[in-house]
Amino acid sequence: MxxxxxxxxxxxxxxxxxxxxxxxxxxxxxxxxxxxxxxxxxxxxxxxxxxxxxxxxxxxxxxxxxxxxxxxxxxxxxxxxxxxxxxxxxxxxxxxxxxxxxxxxxxxxxxxxxxxxxxxxxxxxxxxxxxxxxxxxxxxxxxxxxxxxxPLVPAYHHAQFSKPESTRVVVNIGGFANITVLPGGNSGGIRGFDTGPGNVLMDAWCLQHRGKAYDENGNWAASGNVHQPLLNSMLADPYFAVTGPKSTGREYFNLPWLTQQLINFPDVPPEDVQATLLALTAQTIANALLDVTDTTACYVCGGGAFNQVLMNALQSLLPGISVDSTQALGIHPQxxxxxxxxxxxxxxxxxxxxxxxxxxxxxxxxxxxxxxxxx
Structure with a gap:
């Protein structure tokens, strides 16, 4: 021991x-x-x-x-x-x-x-x-x-979660989100990078408008509607077009970044902004995952694994992939x-x-x- x-x-x-x-x-x-x-x-x-x-x-x-x-x-x-x-x-x-x-x-x-x-x-x-x-x-x-x-966790992901006969993807959704593609076999084929915001923008917006540190289970986001023009504007940020290796942090994606995005959409209700931020996290993870792998299994860890609305959004964007938390592999997501x-x-x-x-x-x-x- x-x-x-x-x-x-x-x-x-x-x-x-x-x-x-x-x-x-x-x-x-x-x-x-x-x-x-x-x-x-x-x-x-x-x-x-x-x-x-x-x-x-x-x-x-x-x-x-x-x-x-x-x-x-x-x-x-x-x-x-x-x-x-x-x-x-x-x-x-x-x-x-x-x-x-x-x-x-x-x-x-x-x-x-x-x-x-x-x-x-x-x-x-x-x-x-x-x-x-x-x-x-x-x-x-x-x-x-x-x-x-x-990200530094992919070597550990390989040691803990790799399955020789199949490709798996581990998605960590903390303040920021990153993916690790585990193709099986040795560590030579591992890929991964930060996809962009995880919970950071949702948490900041929730704190600003509701005085709560986070949107429990995504319930506030679920009460709003995705504002597609705002989402399209966010997705046009150059970071999302860059291929890995890449990493990011709150120095880039933060409330001033969001405020700049909202200049052209001043009348979007707060709950719709929250719904759109959740959609941004889900869409950028899904886009990255589909770009780099043909896996049929995705396992989520971090605080985002407890946001059922976010998990459902990911599943809907990845219809051919099973989306579950790492609990299914025997390790608590947190x-x-x-x-x-x-x-x-x-x-x-x-x-x-x-x-x-x-x-x-x-x-x-x-x-x-x-x-x-x-x-």
Whole structure:
């Protein structure tokens, strides 16, 4: 038995998830999970860091450690719940919290200025507060090799979900959506990329108009009607025409982006905008999937798997494909990304490459992450 904990928080920033995983060369077995929300004040600071502003360096340095403390509280809560001690855990695979992702071009800098990605959550603080070695900073090696640093989950998807005799697609719908095409056999044929917005625009619009962090089950979207001209305008964004490797984030798709889209459609009711945003997520995922594979099976993970209206929309756009959650494969949809970062930590410790160059665009495979000992 070799326990590793995967700890992460996605672009939705709804809290930190820690997943306990039993990993060996022959199996990846999720055991338990624990979640801890960010305190309101810290969440506000994180949102501030996602935009340029005053005193950014001081704020980032302080929030870096504050995020690590929440990660540590989450890991320690998981240990207490499972009656485990730090000595029972090989390592924590910590994704941290992404606050900027500009892998190609940084706004307002010269065209030849190198891009970057930034995940905060100080691994030294996390290691000290938990007494467990930490593997973190998984994205920057891939970017140093010319890649996008994302998506990073396809190598894990291959290890966990690949079926030799058939092609499967795994769709992660968090704040943003990405697909992984698993053709079966070895990892050489894996493809994948960020398709565009997942829940990020729907969540932001719902918060703005209803004061709720998300549209539960897609019920508000279901009360509206898709505004086809607005949807067509959104689908015309150049990002959707670019083939992979590609990745995106809230630096690109955000409320200002949506506001710009709505300039020509000022009278669309809020519930119709929500319905159209849901349609945008479903359509861009379906378009990407149909462009890259002839699979008959699609498995969804992330928060989007619990939006039944979105799942139904995907199924209607993919009539020849069975759309289900990863629960059908034995893994809770909310656990998949946490398990992925546990696996990436295990891969680091065992000198196993964690990226897929065909997905990220990196020049070669690489062992990802930086090791921070607790001692």
């Amino acid at each position: 070799a326990y590793v904990i995967g700890a992460m928080s996605g672009t939705s920033m709804d809290g930190v998830d820690a997943v306990l995983v039993d990993i060996t060369a022959d199996q990846i077995r999720p055991v338990a999970a624990y979640q801890q929300p960010y305190p309101d004040a810290l969440l506000q600071q994180l949102h501030e860091l996602c935009q340029t502003g005053n005193n950014e360096l001081n704020l980032c340095g302080s929030v870096d450690r504050a995020v690590a403390r929440v990660f540590a509280q989450t890991v320690n809560g998981l240990l207490a719940e499972q009656n485990l001690t730090p000595s029972d855990i090989l390592a924590i695979g910590s994704h941290g919290q992404t606050v900027r992702h500009y892998p190609d071009q940084v706004p307002d800098l010269a065209d030849d200025a190198p891009g970057f990605t930034l995940q905060i959550g100080d691994p030294n603080t996390l290691a000290v507060l938990t007494g467990i070695d930490v593997v973190s900073d998984f994205r920057r090696k891939d970017i140093a090799l010319g890649g996008q640093g994302a 656990w998949v990304e946490g398990v992925a970062f546990a696996w990436l930590a295990w891969a680091h410790l065992n000198n196993v490459p964690g990226n897929v160059p065909a997905v990220t665009g990196a020049s070669r495979e690489a062992v990802l992450g930086t090791f921070t000992p607790a001692s």
